[in-house]
Amino acid sequence: MALARVSSSSSRLLLLPSSTTSSLLHSFLRPFSTSHFSAPRLSHSRSFPVDASFPQTSPLPSTAREEGEVTEEAPRPTSRRPWKPTCLYYTQGKCTMMDDVSHLEKFNHSLLLDLPVNASAADKAKPQKLDYFLVLDLEGKVEILEFPVVMIDAHSMEFIDSFHRFVRPTGMSEQRIGEYIEGKYGKFGVDRVWHDTAIPFGEVLREFEDWIGGHKLWKQKQGESLNSAAFITCGNWDLKTKVPEQCKVSKLKLPSYFMEWINLKDIYLNFYNRRATGMMTMMRELEIPIVGSHHLGIDDTKNITRVVQRMLADGAVIQITARRHPDTSEVKFLFKNRIR
Template sequence: QLGLIRRSSTTSSNGKNEARTKLRQLFDYLIIIDFESTCWKDGKRHYSQEIIEFPAVLLNTSNGEIESEFHMYVQPQEHPILSEFCTELTGIKQNQVDEGVPLNISLSQFSKWIQKIQREKKIIFNPDVSSHSVPEAKSCAFVTWSDWDLGVCLQYECKRKQLRKPDILNSWIDLRATYKVFYARKPKGLNGALQDLGIVFAGREHSGLDDSRNTARLAWKMICDGCVMKITKFLDKKLLRGSLLVQKPFHQPKSSHLIYMKIKLLIATRL
């Protein structure tokens, strides 16, 4: 269902596993996002979480290079004072969020960064619609570790605060689910997934920017192992319908079924 492809590898003379051939990716670039948010150890689970760190890294799927980064600390409005647990977990200090900007400004700055890399690298986010009008267009998709970042955290905070969220953030690749299907095992967190593949986590865990960079490293390793990245989550029903139409060939119904559908439509229009 995730559209994953596994390909065999061979062992080179120096003992390292190398790919026989590199499978063509659906996306030329991936943008990895890993938010950090307000959190509490216990007793306050009913509190709504707010984003306090907004990072994104741009990964080139042809060479594994991170070509651009975006990073901002975000000022929480509903619960502006960070809990001691949150500071210890994320390493984010109170003065960093105090000097940050509200989420709406962060989203605006993020959109400007997106526009910049679109101009510089001819990136598009909807190949079916835009690729014909942009010569040598490079397709791009978002990646997160689970659906929480874009499907829960950003989605509900924007709803609560009545903020407009960029439409391009309505679909993404859940790398955790992709990893689970591709390698046929459940990862024990991002660090556990990296360790399983012989990769040492670089930086500080639960730092949004470091997590994003390490998720990019994991995605590149999976690509090298033969995983073809594919969108796993759609919040926009129009995008979902379009995807299903692309993936599923149209089968002409039998004549009797056509007659039945015409009768049903006629009855519906007269009611």
């Protein structure tokens, strides 16, 4: 199946946000009008051919911290380019300052800068059974607050597109929502962006279905699964537990495209013969620098994607690890050796 590449100048939603400060948000992110640590080598020895594929970024001076930046996780400096946060309004298609030079100088508007791939690295990748991976990392324990997805080509490892929405809870009072968002996103300084852009989960799914449909990954037919694509999550929680729970709260039927997924922890365990408790462990062991803020969903999704790119370059074959029965909702785990 052919699928056109999306350029950085496209009007599509291409980007993953990093971090931004409240002061900078107030100065440069007008709301839209409507409303890296040494680590032991893995037992599965590899030469890590894609080190140059992952740009190492530099933190801002302490006098000018961008919102959401976690200083102890900030990547090391590089001569390639200075790091700058990604516009969180832009990732959702709502940036109104694309003609403002000062805004463009301060904020990143291209995910291609954070997820490049060397051709030599891609040449070492093994054939995959799927054509596309949709990396997903939800945020929100009570209700889903953030739904970020990064789409990459399973063969070339290249970034194709992204989908990002902040999600407004439907089963909470406005006071509880305010407290919930302050506790979750206040520490990153992106609570304002959340309030400006969040929409109910049902609307998020409708927009997401238009997005995957536009990429010819899914057709709106009952029981239809993704077309030669699969979600990749860092654990089973996102699709085994949280999405079904949210669908119940939002009074929605669980969509058919959520019936199977890839738990990257299981792939990591079987490929490297080493257990990883999460994304941070994987990145530390693979010596991949962290970009952005841990637990800001769009940044975590970006970093998980970097792990996926590295594993593909190392020769991993990434395949479905879990499948839900559409009638009984029972989940079958397909790997005997898996993280429990």
